[in-house]
Amino acid sequence: MIRLSKKVEYSIIALKYFAISKETYLTAKEISNKYKIPHELLAKILQRLSKEKILTSNQGINGGYKLNKQPSDISLEYIIKLFDGEKGIVECINGKSAGECCIFDECTIKDPIIKLQKELEIYFSSKKISDFV
Amino acid sequence: MIRLSKKVEYSIIALKYFAISKETYLTAKEISNKYKIPHELLAKILQRLSKEKILTSNQGINGGYKLNKQPSDISLEYIIKLFDGEKGIVECINGKSAGECCIFDECTIKDPIIKLQKELEIYFSSKKISDFV
DNA sequence: TTAAAATACGACTATATTAGTCCGATTTAG
DNA sequence: CTAAATCGGACTAATATAGTCGTATTTTAA
Ligand code: FES
Ligand code: FES
Secondary structure (H helix, E strand, O other), X not given: OOOOOHHHHHHHHHHHHHHXXXXXXXXXXXXHHHHOOOHHHHHHHHHHHHHOOOEEEEOOOOOEEEEOOOHHHOEHHHXXXXXXXXXXXXXXXXXXXXXXXXXXXXXXXHHHHHHHHHHHHHHHHHOEHHHHO | OOOOOHHHHHHHHHHHHHHHXXXXXXXXXXXXHHHOOOHHHHHHHHHHHHHOOOEEEEOOOOOEEEEOOOHHHOEHXXXXXXXHOOOOOOOOOOOOOOXXXXXXXXXXXXXXXXXXXXXXXXXXXXXXXXXXX
């Protein structure tokens, strides 16, 4: 089938943990220990989520991250696009210029492929972190 | 987003071409020329489809392939599993032993992830080659 | 004021997956 | 017999993903 990247998987795990945790601030180390996720990797993921204002961060010795959005407002679609980029379901569809492609002079599957992609986007948009809690 | 492999993409293009073509037998060379697909690669794809009885083949100098199934009976799900394997949406779900995983001692997202995978499988099962014609 | 522990950022390396090639064998019509 | 096709597997190349490293900055508390 089709596979989620580790970054997306780790994001879901971490965000769910934020969602169910009572603590205000959690550190990357705490989460990476709990789930055996490589610390440096998770740290960068949380930094990215922080940059996107999905988390807020505190620096310094008692720092950490906490959720800045409702779990029901964070979609899988958003996370996937954030970490895996906007690349389309086939090479020539970059999400942006869906009409203008590209690779094969005579591509006969362009329209149905674009439809497929749109449907998948709608599906992943409908999946929220709250669905994993 | 999520990307189809070239093998799957080429399969769709080729199968659609078989579906709309009047000719009885088409060769790998003919299709690879028409769509600028690497010949050797397409040949192997058609061989595989042939092995799966989706196509039937004739060897020899006037040989080639033709459809052996209705386009409405060939699902995207089947093609994806055929060429990309049965790997699940995350590493530890191998499609088979969906219940028994695995990587994280305390994986908290297993159940919703399995649900996600099942829904995607249903979706891709519902997409047929005839939807691309 | 210094040390420790955290985030922040970017470059780098390693690994895995995918894409594509090559070689030789077999088949079959002409 | 030969040309042109399928068959099959091993091999290489290219790309994408996963993970590491080094260094800077921030903050708290001893
Ligand atoms: S070549 Fe662009 S969709 Fe097929
Ligand atoms: S570790 Fe198996 S589903 Fe999460």
